[in-house]
Amino acid sequence: MTEQKVELDIELNEEVAQGIYANLAVISHSASEFVLDFVRMMPGMPKARVKSRIILTPEHAKRLLMSLQENIARYESMVGKIEMHTPDTPPIVGFGGGSMGQA
Numbered sequence: 023m024t025e026q027k028v029e030l031d032i033e034l035n036e037e038v039a040q041g042i043y044a045n046l047a048v049i050s051h052s053a054s055e056f057v058l059d060f061v062r063m064m065p066g067m068p069k070a071r072v073k074s075r076i077i078l079t080p081e082h083a084k085r086l087l088m089s090l091q092e093n094i095a096r097y098e099s100m101v102g103k104i105e106m107h108t109p110d111t112p113p114i115v116g117f118g119g120g121s122m123g124q125a
Contacts, residue, residue, distance in 0.1 A: 044060035045063055046061040048061060056079075058076045060075070
């Protein structure tokens with residue numbers, strides 16, 4: 023079986039191109055979807071706001087994981103190992119059996 027390459031024209035408007043800064047990701051899931059909430063925490067502030075929410079099917083969540091792993095490996099081979107500056111702590115269990123981790 024041969025794999026066909028499909029060319030996709032992706033449009034990026036100016037507002038979305040600006041991006042959203044997040045320093046925390048909260049991940050939860052159900053049997054049919056994964057929910058990724060990207061949060062911005064500010065020093066000294068007791069409340070943090072979700073800045074963006076992405077909802078994925080389980081298959082697309084796994085594809086995202088694989089793509090991130092591949093891109094991190096490429097980055098580290100070019101730039102060097104990414105050092106983790108936070109202590110290794112177990113994830114905090116969130117809603118729907120998900121976990122919370124810093125982004």
